[in-house]
Amino acid sequence: MLSFLTPARRGSxxxxxxxxxxxxxAFFVIPVAGxxxxxxxEPVAGLQNYETLLGSATYLRIFFNTFLVSGLVTLIxxxxxxxxxxxxAIMPSRVAAVVFAIILLSMWTNLLARTYAWMVLLQxxxxxxxxxxxTGIIDQPVQLTNNLVGVTIGMVYIMLPFMILPLYGVIxxxxxxxxxxxxxxGATKGQALRRVLLPLATPGIASGALMVFVMSLGYFVTPxxxxxxxxxxxxxxIVQQVQSLLNWGMGGAAAFILLVVTLALYAxxxxxxxxxxx
Amino acid sequence: MTSPYxxxxxxxxxxxxxxxxxxxxxxxxxxxxxTFLGPSGSGKSTTLYILAGFQDPTAGDIRLRGKSILQTPxxxxxxxxVFQRYTLFPHLSVGENVAFPLRVRRAxxxxxxxxxxxxxxxxxxxxxxxxxxxxxxxxxxxxxxLARALVYDPPVLLMDEPLSALDKKLREExxxxxxxxxxxxxxxxxxxxxxxxxxxxxxDRIAVFxxxxxxxxxxxxxxxxxxxxxxxxxxxxxxxxxxxELAEVKNGRATLRYADGTVLTDVPMHGVGARxxxxxxxxxxxxxxxxxxxxxxxxxxxxxxxxxxFLGNNSAVTARTGWGDPLYIRLNFGHxxxxxxxxxxxxxxxxxxxxxxxxxxx
Amino acid sequence: MLMNFDKLGAWRWILSGICALMALFLLxxxxxxxxxxxxxxxxxxxxxxxxxxxxxxxxxxxxxxxxAAFTSAKIAAIVMVLSVAIGLLASxxxxxxxxxxxxxxxxxFLTPMVLPVVIIAxxxxxxxxxxxxxxxxxxxxIAHLIVALPFAIITISGALETFxxxxxxxxxxxxxxxxxxxxxxxxxxxxxxxxxxxxFSFLISWDEVVLAIFMASPTLQTLPVKVWxxxxxxxxxxxxxxxTLLVLLTVVLMIAAALIRKGxxx
Numbered sequence: 023m024l025s026f027l028t029p030a031r032r033g034s035x036x037x038x039x040x041x042x043x044x045x046x047x048a049f050f051v052i053p054v055a056g057x058x059x060x061x062x063x064e065p066v067a068g069l070q071n072y073e074t075l076l077g078s079a080t081y082l083r084i085f086f087n088t089f090l091v092s093g094l095v096t097l098i099x100x101x102x103x104x105x106x107x108x109x110x111a112i113m114p115s116r117v118a119a120v121v122f123a124i125i126l127l128s129m130w131t132n133l134l135a136r137t138y139a140w141m142v143l144l145q146x147x148x149x150x151x152x153x154x155x156x157t158g159i160i161d162q163p164v165q166l167t168n169n170l171v172g173v174t175i176g177m178v179y180i181m182l183p184f185m186i187l188p189l190y191g192v193i194x195x196x197x198x199x200x201x202x203x204x205x206x207x208g209a210t211k212g213q214a215l216r217r218v219l220l221p222l223a224t225p226g227i228a229s230g231a232l233m234v235f236v237m238s239l240g241y242f243v244t245p246x247x248x249x250x251x252x253x254x255x256x257x258x259x260i261v262q263q264v265q266s267l268l269n270w271g272m273g274g275a276a277a278f279i280l281l282v283v284t285l286a287l288y289a290x291x292x293x294x295x296x297x298x299x300x
Numbered sequence: 301m302t303s304p305y306x307x308x309x310x311x312x313x314x315x316x317x318x319x320x321x322x323x324x325x326x327x328x329x330x331x332x333x334x335t336f337l338g339p340s341g342s343g344k345s346t347t348l349y350i351l352a353g354f355q356d357p358t359a360g361d362i363r364l365r366g367k368s369i370l371q372t373p374x375x376x377x378x379x380x381x382v383f384q385r386y387t388l389f390p391h392l393s394v395g396e397n398v399a400f401p402l403r404v405r406r407a408x409x410x411x412x413x414x415x416x417x418x419x420x421x422x423x424x425x426x427x428x429x430x431x432x433x434x435x436x437x438x439x440x441x442x443x444x445x446l447a448r449a450l451v452y453d454p455p456v457l458l459m460d461e462p463l464s465a466l467d468k469k470l471r472e473e474x475x476x477x478x479x480x481x482x483x484x485x486x487x488x489x490x491x492x493x494x495x496x497x498x499x500x501x502x503x504d505r506i507a508v509f510x511x512x513x514x515x516x517x518x519x520x521x522x523x524x525x526x527x528x529x530x531x532x533x534x535x536x537x538x539x540x541x542x543x544x545e546l547a548e549v550k551n552g553r554a555t556l557r558y559a560d561g562t563v564l565t566d567v568p569m570h571g572v573g574a575r576x577x578x579x580x581x582x583x584x585x586x587x588x589x590x591x592x593x594x595x596x597x598x599x600x601x602x603x604x605x606x607x608x609x610f611l612g613n614n615s616a617v618t619a620r621t622g623w624g625d626p627l628y629i630r631l632n633f634g635h636x637x638x639x640x641x642x643x644x645x646x647x648x649x650x651x652x653x654x655x656x657x658x659x660x661x662x
Numbered sequence: 663m664l665m666n667f668d669k670l671g672a673w674r675w676i677l678s679g680i681c682a683l684m685a686l687f688l689l690x691x692x693x694x695x696x697x698x699x700x701x702x703x704x705x706x707x708x709x710x711x712x713x714x715x716x717x718x719x720x721x722x723x724x725x726x727x728x729x730a731a732f733t734s735a736k737i738a739a740i741v742m743v744l745s746v747a748i749g750l751l752a753s754x755x756x757x758x759x760x761x762x763x764x765x766x767x768x769x770x771f772l773t774p775m776v777l778p779v780v781i782i783a784x785x786x787x788x789x790x791x792x793x794x795x796x797x798x799x800x801x802x803x804i805a806h807l808i809v810a811l812p813f814a815i816i817t818i819s820g821a822l823e824t825f826x827x828x829x830x831x832x833x834x835x836x837x838x839x840x841x842x843x844x845x846x847x848x849x850x851x852x853x854x855x856x857x858x859x860x861x862f863s864f865l866i867s868w869d870e871v872v873l874a875i876f877m878a879s880p881t882l883q884t885l886p887v888k889v890w891x892x893x894x895x896x897x898x899x900x901x902x903x904x905x906t907l908l909v910l911l912t913v914v915l916m917i918a919a920a921l922i923r924k925g926x927x928x
Contacts, residue, residue: 035759040770042811043751049804050774054786060717060788104418104908106684109677121685125917128688130912132869135905139691142698142706142897149694149708198665202354203387205374205663207401208446212675214375217400219664220712240778247893257780264784265876277781288776293812354663374663 028196039198058281061274066181071275075169083261085279091170091245092238095177102178103185104227108219110186111193132268140176141167144248156220168250176244185230193219225295232291236284256280303366304623305330306456308554310358313346321344322512324360327534335509337499338509344492348458351490353377363634364455375420380449380487381458385467388433394420394444399453402449416525419447422481422568438547439470443477449620450485459491462499475501482559496536500524508532526571530659531580543661546579554658556581561625565598566653571660585630588656590617595650603627604611617641619649672879692909706899717903730852730888733795737799737884738867741806745863746856748807768819775812779872782808797879802850805877806867813857813866821855822848846847858862861919 061071072276075081088218109116128136143149144166151163160274166172204214242257256276261275302329311324317446321343328334336344351362352372369377388397392531398419402412420426422445431511433441442462449457459478466488481504482489493499499506500520507517508531520536527533531543548555548561555567556579567581593598603619606626607631615638617629629649631638663669694708699717701710721727729752756768774782785797787806795801800870824850833843849856871886878887887906 036761037754037755037757037769038751039755040751041748041769042815045748045804045807045811046771046774049786049789050782050808053789054777054781057781057785057788073848094392102680102684105677105680107537107665109681111671112665113681114667114679121681124685124689126694126916127912130865130906131692132886132889132908132912134871134893135695135901136691137909138592138889138893138897138901138905139695141893142902143691144648144898145692147707163709179687182684196665197385197387198663199383199385199387200389201665202374202663203381203383203448204400205444206377206379206381206792207404208375208378208452209404210375211664211670213404214664217388217404222389224391236776240777240780241889242780243924256779260749260784262779264787265753268876270788273784281781284776284778290722354666374669388905 033186036211046159054135054281057270057274058278059274060166060270061278063273064271064274071271074272075275075279077250081276084254084256084259087170087253087275091173091255092173092235095181096235097182097236098174098178099185099234100227102182102222103189103230105185107139107189108191108223111196128179133180133243137176137180137244140172140179143248144172144175159216166284170249170251170253173245173247173253173255177238177241181234184237185199185234188230188233189223189226192229193223196222227241229295232287236287236291239287240280240284254275292297301601304328305332305365306490307361307363307366308347308351309363309606310416311347311350311357311362313355314358315342315352319512321350321357321606324512324514326507326514326517331486333489333502333504334508335490335499337493337496337506337508338490339494339535342348342509344507344511345460346510346512348460348490348492351456352381352458353381366541378452378454379456379458380452380454381460382442382449382462383444384461386433386438386445388441388444388467390433392433393429394425394431394433394436397433397444398447401448405452415451416447418452420444421449422484423451424476429632436554437470438466439474442466442474446478446481450481453487455488456485459489461492462493464493464495467552469525470634471498473528478502494570498625500536506536508535510535526568527582530580530661533657533659538585538628540583540585541580542583542621542627543578543580544623546575546577546658546660547573554579556658558621560621562601562622564601564656567656567658569658579658580656580661582659583592583627583651583654585616585628586632587651588629589650590619590625590629590631590641591648591650594648596653599653599656600648600650601627602646602648605641605643605647607643608641615641619647622659689889695905696909699906701899704899706897712769716884719898720900721903721907726899727888727900728883730883730885733882734868734884734886737802738864740803741810742801742860742864744803745810746818746860749811749859749863751854752811752815753819753822757819758827758839761884769817772812773813774808777801779870780807780890783873783876786873786902790877793854796877797882799882801877802829802874802882802884805873808872809870809873810863810866813862817859817862818852818855825851861915865915916917 062069110121110264113121120172142149146163146165148166150166151160153165154160166175200222201214201218204218209217240257241255242261245255246258246261249258257280260280263269263276304559308326308328313320315428324343324347337428338344342499346355350357353372356370362370366548368645375582392400395416398410401417420428421653423446423449425440425443428440431479433444436444445462463474465473475498483587491499491502503520505517505519506523508523510513510531516523516532523532523536526563527536533539542558544556544558546554547557549569549644553565553567554567555563555565556567557563563579569579594602601621602623607615607618609616614635615631617631619627619629621627625651632643667674698706698708698710700713700715701708702712703710704718756764756771763865775828783805786808790796790801795804805832830843830847832880833847834840838846869886870884871890874887875890878884883891887902889901892898
């Protein structure tokens with residue numbers, strides 16, 4: 023859309039983009055580029071930082087942990103989010119509004135407050151352990167914090183809204199008449215679910231899953247509070263290298279790997295879903 | 301006594317305080333093309349949804365070949381349906397869409413292949429198997445939907461305003477196709493529309509819906525020639541209504557008196573009218589003649605011409621009765637009065653006695 | 663009929679059940695901290711043996727908590743103003759501008775949202791070490807502005823896209839100058855977008871942890887940094903009290919947002 027009266031000069035409007043552009047160049051592009059360049063210049067020029075990172079079992083373990091936790095978190099949130107989003111799309115709107123309010127409340131509650139709640143709930147003497155013991159599922163308190171179990175639980179808690187909301191958007195747009203047609207065609211509920219509803223919801227599941235996976239890969243706060251130092255993920259590795267060890271080369275290299283994976287998945291997301299939407 | 305093929309027996313459906321349909325009673329014969337005609341909110345779609353099993357009636361029953369189908373869930377009713385909106389499965393090809401009902405019935409590959417081919421051929425879409433619905437026009441999509449609804453030989457095919465999203469030309473083309481498919485397959489069709497022309501063109505019989513009830517059931521010519529109510533007269537064909545006082549009713553014949561003293565006798569009367577109440581005379585513009593001389597008593601009125609508009613194959617004439625009501629007349633090209641009639645002329649309208657109908661006015 | 667709740671039969675209860683369990687899973691931890699903040703057990707025993715307000719007393723007795731909250735609010739307010747102003751200009755350029763590479767520029771403006779915050783934090787930390795901006799208010803504001811700006815741009819350009827610029831033309835034909843038309847016609851028309859952008863920007867800065875950990879110094883820290891450092895030492899119930907106040911703030915903001923939305927639709 024273009025205004026008739028303001029003539030369409032070429033290049034017009036570029037000036038208005040300048041403040042944002044300069045800000046991002048000075049305090050985003052140059053610093054990030056600087057960090058990445060240090061991965062091949064420190065301590066000496068070369069690729070030795072990457073060789074160390076990808077050549078040692080300790081560091082590979084960290085990448086493995088990161089992908090494992092992100093994958094698990096994605097899988098679990100998808101399994102919960104699909105029925106929830108589906109229910110929200112067809113429930114009486116008053117009930118749905120209550121559930122939405124709870125989702126938004128949890129989303130907007132301070133991240134540290136939520137993580138704190140899980141640290142308390144999951145500790146050795148915490149409520150979760152006591153309930154599990156009281157119901158006879160376990161005899162001894164199990165270790166639920168300072169390991170990947172705690173990280174996974176805490177991250178599922180944080181990521182659930184990011185999966186439910188886009189998936190809800192996709193399911194809500196499906197015309198109920200298409201499922202009525204499926205029923206009249208003779209499909210049982212199971213057949214209609216498998217052959218019609220799930221395929222139609224797949225774009226939403228895939229796009230939500232990619233988003234949750236990408237966000238999980240670079241997450242720092244929850245893994246470092248619930249995971250402990252023995253079960254590091256990539257974001258913690260970067261911080262540790264830079265803050266505790268002052269090893270900017272290694273930190274930069276780990277950041278570079280994380281950045282490449284993130285941007286690649288992001289590009290995949292754009293290709294898969296933006297193209298279709300237009 | 302044999303039971304009717306499809307019996308809609310006293311269906312009533314309420315949503316809270318709103319009555320959607322009330323005492324809908326209809327018998328439909330095997331192979332019949334029955335249309336539910338009415339304005340939106342008249343209960344025609346609700347009746348169809350109850351047949352499909354999308355809604356449960358508050359009271360009443362639906363019997364197919366004498367057996368109630370209300371307890372059967374939609375997916376076991378074996379009924380075919382074409383919807384108002386495009387409801388092809390967007391992730392499946394045309395071939396897979398049509399194959400869907402057969403796949404969920406676990407038909408063999410060979411059976412699926414032959415039946416899909418036959419169904420697509422029936423709607424003249426041979427060779428479209430691999431197309432995706434998104435790459436087809438609305439008319440083509442609805443034809444695929446028709447093939448999908450017919451591929452499992454349903455005892456009844458429901459069609460819920462299937463052409464309302466299409467433009468006029470395409471609509472007429474597919475109406476013709478639907479007629480041909482009905483004749484070719486002999487399937488019983490229940491068709492919902494608010495378009496009287498579509499209803500007249502397609503149906504064996506029409507049920508006219510208004511405010512949740514059926515006002516009249518009959519063939520198109522029956523509804524046109526002897527409408528049972530004001531609503532039917534107004535909905536099917538063009539009509540003019542002249543309101544006057546009911547002077548007398550005897551043996552289904554009425555005498556009407558108008559403000560300027562005009563009296564019309566021996567008009568066929570519908571509905572119960574009390575002497576002294578109001579009644580209206582219904583005339584069809586194309587069934588009225590214009591003449592210099594008055595006709596027989598009860599089938600003629602003096603009028604003053606107000607306006608004449610030439611429309612090609614006919615002329616639309618606006619006249620005013622002695623008591624001031626407007627009356628529209630259509631003169632076909634070649635009518636002796638066509639060139640001569642002009643504004644201000646005092647003439648007489650005349651009609652055949654069986655073309656006029658009187659209705660009580662509430 | 664899977665999209666008709668009344669026709670789902672037994673499935674209806676399964677779906678409702680999963681939905682209810684999920685809602686409890688999201689809600690209970692929040693209620694749990696609220697309860698703990700009033701419990702008198704230092705070891706966070708649940709249900710608490712008794713009730714007390716002493717954790718709130720400790721919270722307000724420690725000036726560092728209040729100071730951190732004040733710093734957070736100050737930074738968030740500055741970030742909010744700058745983010746809306748710069749975001750508005752950038753959105754006008756993206757939606758109304760006529761220059762090559764607008765799509766690329768848009769993608770570029772949104773990248774800080776996609777990149778892991780850790781990378782931005784470490785990179786800025788290194789840059790600020792040289793510029794001497796670590797531990798300064800300016801440093802905090804810049805860092806938070808970088809991550810808040812994409813959200814402001816998305817929200818404002820979304821509002822601008824739905825606004826028909828020919829209305830601005832109509833104002834100009836009525837005699838307004840182009841900038842006057844922008845101020846008097848366009849800005850009021852997209853005010854809901856500006857308002858949402860302001861709230862987003864404020865909340866992003868107010869809640870932000872990772873960047874803040876890097877920017878903070880012993881003398882200048884935000885509320886999340888204070889929570890973070892305390893959390894790493896022990897799980898004191900004082901944090902439950904602080905968290906409860908944060909939850910309360912969230913609830914108040916959500917109700918305000920709901921009321922504004924209701925007022926707008928009327």
